Amino acid sequence: MTRRTATPHGRGRETHETSRAQTAGASPGADPDARLAEADGGPGDRSESRSHGESDGGRKRTVLISGASVAGPALAYWLCRHGYRSTVVEVAPALRDGGFAVDFRGAAHLTVLECMGILDEIRRHSTGGGSAMSFIDERGRQLASLPPEFAGGDLEILRSDLARILYHHSLAAAADGHPAPEYLFDDTITSLTPAPDGVHATFARTPSRTFDLVIGADGLHSTVRRLAFGPERDFVSHLGYYVAAWDLPESAGHLAAQAVGYSEPGRIATVGRTPRRSADPGYAGEAFCVFASDEELTHDRRDLPAHKEAIARAYAGAGWRTPELIDTLRAADELYFDSISRVDVPCWSTGRIALLGDAAYGATLGGMGTGSAIIGAYVLAAELAASPDDHSAAFTRYERRLRPYVTQCQEGGRGAGAFFAPTTQEAIDARNAALNDPAARAAMLQQGHDLSTAITLDDHLPAERTLHPTGTAIDLT
Numbered sequence: 001m002t003r004r005t006a007t008p009h010g011r012g013r014e015t016h017e018t019s020r021a022q023t024a025g026a027s028p029g030a031d032p033d034a035r036l037a038e039a040d041g042g043p044g045d046r047s048e049s050r051s052h053g054e055s056d057g058g059r060k061r062t063v064l065i066s067g068a069s070v071a072g073p074a075l076a077y078w079l080c081r082h083g084y085r086s087t088v089v090e091v092a093p094a095l096r097d098g099g100f101a102v103d104f105r106g107a108a109h110l111t112v113l114e115c116m117g118i119l120d121e122i123r124r125h126s127t128g129g130g131s132a133m134s135f136i137d138e139r140g141r142q143l144a145s146l147p148p149e150f151a152g153g154d155l156e157i158l159r160s161d162l163a164r165i166l167y168h169h170s171l172a173a174a175a176d177g178h179p180a181p182e183y184l185f186d187d188t189i190t191s192l193t194p195a196p197d198g199v200h201a202t203f204a205r206t207p208s209r210t211f212d213l214v215i216g217a218d219g220l221h222s223t224v225r226r227l228a229f230g231p232e233r234d235f236v237s238h239l240g241y242y243v244a245a246w247d248l249p250e251s252a253g254h255l256a257a258q259a260v261g262y263s264e265p266g267r268i269a270t271v272g273r274t275p276r277r278s279a280d281p282g283y284a285g286e287a288f289c290v291f292a293s294d295e296e297l298t299h300d301r302r303d304l305p306a307h308k309e310a311i312a313r314a315y316a317g318a319g320w321r322t323p324e325l326i327d328t329l330r331a332a333d334e335l336y337f338d339s340i341s342r343v344d345v346p347c348w349s350t351g352r353i354a355l356l357g358d359a360a361y362g363a364t365l366g367g368m369g370t371g372s373a374i375i376g377a378y379v380l381a382a383e384l385a386a387s388p389d390d391h392s393a394a395f396t397r398y399e400r401r402l403r404p405y406v407t408q409c410q411e412g413g414r415g416a417g418a419f420f421a422p423t424t425q426e427a428i429d430a431r432n433a434a435l436n437d438p439a440a441r442a443a444m445l446q447q448g449h450d451l452s453t454a455i456t457l458d459d460h461l462p463a464e465r466t467l468h469p470t471g472t473a474i475d476l477t
């Protein structure tokens with residue numbers, strides 16, 4: 001693999017514009033009522049933690065993190081606890097609102113949330129569990145049903161709620177004298193160049209700076225990965241499906257009265273409601289669609305009209321009430337639309353730059369990306385704190401520890417597109433038959449559970465902690 005640490009665009013270019021970036025104190029997207037639990041336990045609690053982020057000369061080590069969704073703020077939290085000074089740059093002007101429910105499952109996910117001190121907070125904001133969904137025929141008759149825990153795992157939360165909790169929690173971690181993370185919204189890294197003892201970063205808006213380390217937590221389409229490791233096509237494989245989700249306008253709320261999914265070969269259209277959002281003004285339910293397509297869309301990922309057109313094309317001529325549903329796209333001003341893809345990066349670090357979360361090991365659907373991002377942030381921060389003077393060794397241990405686990409989780413997601421949108425009628429019938437068979441259904445659920453718990457974290461948990469009991473019927477011991 002070619003190891004590159006500079007961008008062809010604007011190498012070494014300094015920007016001296018006045019920064020329009022918002023910093024932490026401005027609290028973009030902040031929920032003023034958010035009450036944050038005090039951090040408890042975890043490696044950050046060790047008494048010597050404050051010194052981990054200091055160099056020999058007593059200077060705080062600095063880490064630039066790209067992305068303020070899940071992985072980025074989770075890492076900022078842990079690095080803060082270890083005494084590092086983090087700067088998180090987010091391309092969106094505020095914490096992003098979009099995205100539907102994400103879930104945590106199994107003892108490893110829950111333990112890390114508990115170590116962060118946010119498990120209860122997440123429980124308070126949870127959706128209350130996934131919804132059962134019926135697969136229906138053209139006339140609305142039930143053919144099979146999907147149990148709620150299939151989508152909702154042990155704990156389900158809206159992605160935007162989770163991001164907000166993590167963001168506030170990372171800021172609150174500074175309360176006991178740790179350096180607060182700095183958030184730069186509405187900005188992006190434009191180049192990364194190795195410098196003596198650091199990485200020189202230029203930004204679109206903020207004046208350039210040099211950091212000790214840079215972490216790409218900027219998702220499936222990571223900019224840090226492109227700048228430091230190579231073009232997206234080298235690392236992201238399209239798995240032949242697309243996923244789209246959007247909110248329904250009030251006028252179409254009747255479509256979501258029951259959670260149902262209508263399948264035809266190569267496409268499914270589903271509707272439902274998330275109880276947690278029922279009090280949101282104007283919330284009437286949401287559409288979630290998966291369709292097969294080998295074609296890789298090449299237009300701008302922020303081109304909303306082009307996305308809407310691609311979705312409408314994919315559902316042309318579909319039965320049931322799909323035309324009515326697709327019609328609601330016109331009113332949607334937020335849309336989650338992406339290919340079902342998988343990220344494989346042969347080595348997650350190059351020099352002082354490393355990747356985390358979806359940027360390193362993402363899988364769009366079914367790959368437990370959110371739980372893996374949380375665990376990854378925990379392990380990466382703990383490894384950096386364990387050898388603060390040797391980031392290479394820390395990056396190597398982080399990858400060695402995490403790769404087998406996240407690769408298995410990604411593999412689990414490989415069949416997600418084919419599960420939702422089988423490409424033949426025979427395959428649709430086989431899926432429905434499996435869902436109607438209690439043993440096959442239980443095996444599917446167990447498989448997901450086994451994948452999520454296939455990491456022990458023994459060497460990272462404080463001595464007095466054990467993996468969190470999930471409270472599910474499955475015996476973890």
Ligand SMILES: Cc1cc2nc3c(=O)[nH]c(=O)nc-3n(C[C@H](O)[C@H](O)[C@H](O)COP(=O)(O)OP(=O)(O)OC[C@H]3O[C@@H](n4cnc5c(N)ncnc54)[C@H](O)[C@@H]3O)c2cc1C
Binds near residue numbers: 071097103187358364
């Ligand atoms: C808007 C949105 C909606 C989503 N909806 C769902 C969903 O409904 N269901 C689901 O299972 N998963 C969803 N995901 C993905 C899910 O959040 C991730 O798979 C998982 O949580 C891992 O998180 P991550 O932090 O690694 O990546 P992501 O959550 O993808 O976050 C990456 C962050 O980096 C930011 N970013 C991107 N480029 C740059 C740049 N150049 N500079 C600075 N910041 C940048 C993005 O704006 C984003 O905030 C969504 C992600 C996003 C961003």
